[in-house]
Amino acid sequence: NICVSQDFDFFYFVQQWPGSSCDTQQGCCFPQTGRPAFNFTIHGLWPNFNNGSYPSNCKSVENSFDESKISDIIPRAEISWPSLSCPSKKKNSTNSDNMKLWKHEWGKHGTCSYSVLDQHAYFDFTLNLKDHIDLLQILLNNGIKPDGEMYSVEKIREAIKEGTGFEGGIRCNTDASGNSQLNEIVLCVDKSAASESFIECPILPDANCPDDVEFPIFYESPLIDTA
Ligand code: 5GP
Numbered sequence: 001n002i003c004v005s006q007d008f009d010f011f012y013f014v015q016q017w018p019g020s021s022c023d024t025q026q027g028c029c030f031p032q033t034g035r036p037a038f039n040f041t042i043h044g045l046w047p048n049f050n051n052g053s054y055p056s057n058c059k060s061v062e063n064s065f066d067e068s069k070i071s072d073i074i075p076r077a078e079i080s081w082p083s084l085s086c087p088s089k090k091k092n093s094t095n096s097d098n099m100k101l102w103k104h105e106w107g108k109h110g111t112c113s114y115s116v117l118d119q120h121a122y123f124d125f126t127l128n129l130k131d132h133i134d135l136l137q138i139l140l141n142n143g144i145k146p147d148g149e150m151y152s153v154e155k156i157r158e159a160i161k162e163g164t165g166f167e168g169g170i171r172c173n174t175d176a177s178g179n180s181q182l183n184e185i186v187l188c189v190d191k192s193a194a195s196e197s198f199i200e201c202p203i204l205p206d207a208n209c210p211d212d213v214e215f216p217i218f219y220e221s222p223l224i225d226t227a
């Protein structure tokens with residue numbers, strides 16, 4: 001066909017609340033390095049089109065996942081980009097596999113922005129984005145706490161807008177008793193992948209949250225007691 005080299009239009013930068021993986025039917029597992037820090041963690045950086053569709057699995061010979069290419073940034077990824085999925089049905093007992101998540105994210109999403117970010121740059125850039133925005137602090141500043149209570153999605157939206165300067169997407173999942181809860185927060189990033197290049201989303205990800213959602217507890221936190 002006559003399509004021009006428009007690989008994708010922008011990125012979704014997706015962060016997940018660990019408490020919302022752990023209280024599901026499937027439960028969560030932690031990597032060998034232990035329980036993640038009490039904050040949002042990275043799910044992925046996803047190239048997207050302006051119309052809401054997205055490319056995936058743009059795998060080729062030259063971009064196949066190579067663990068050795070990210071050895072220098074693994075310590076940072078272990079802290080900010082842990083996998084919380086249990087490797088088997090034995091929930092809450094075995095360790096999750098970080099490398100499997102990173103390989104999956106690279107293969108499904110990262111390969112589609114290979115023209116802008118090679119494998120090392122993809123992980124480095126994504127980890128840097130996380131350092132620029134403290135989502136938990138932004139929510140706490142607005143009285144939105146991971147205390148298992150219900151919060152208005154509108155209030156969460158406003159807090160993100162005020163704290164980041166941009167509209168964010170909010171993705172929900174359900175806990176083991178079927179309650180909708182805040183699972184992921186999505187921000188948009190310019191396709192040029194210049195540093196700190198958050199942008200207004202050309203299109204927000206599919207909204208699947210009701211008006212009010214639970215913000216689940218993730219272990220105990222001194223932040224909750226003092227807030
Ligand atoms: P879910 O079923 O959780 O909405 O999506 C499953 C997976 O599909 C996500 O983890 C992600 O890999 C991909 N995905 C879902 N929605 C989008 C989207 O709007 N843009 C992109 N790039 N990927 C998406």
Ligand code: 5GP
Binds near residue numbers: 016083
């Ligand atoms: P997606 O395709 O939606 O980008 O990524 C989800 C895939 O990564 C699923 O196959 C899931 O089992 C795996 N995965 C591993 N660790 C995690 C994690 O911590 N969070 C999420 N959402 N998925 C994970």
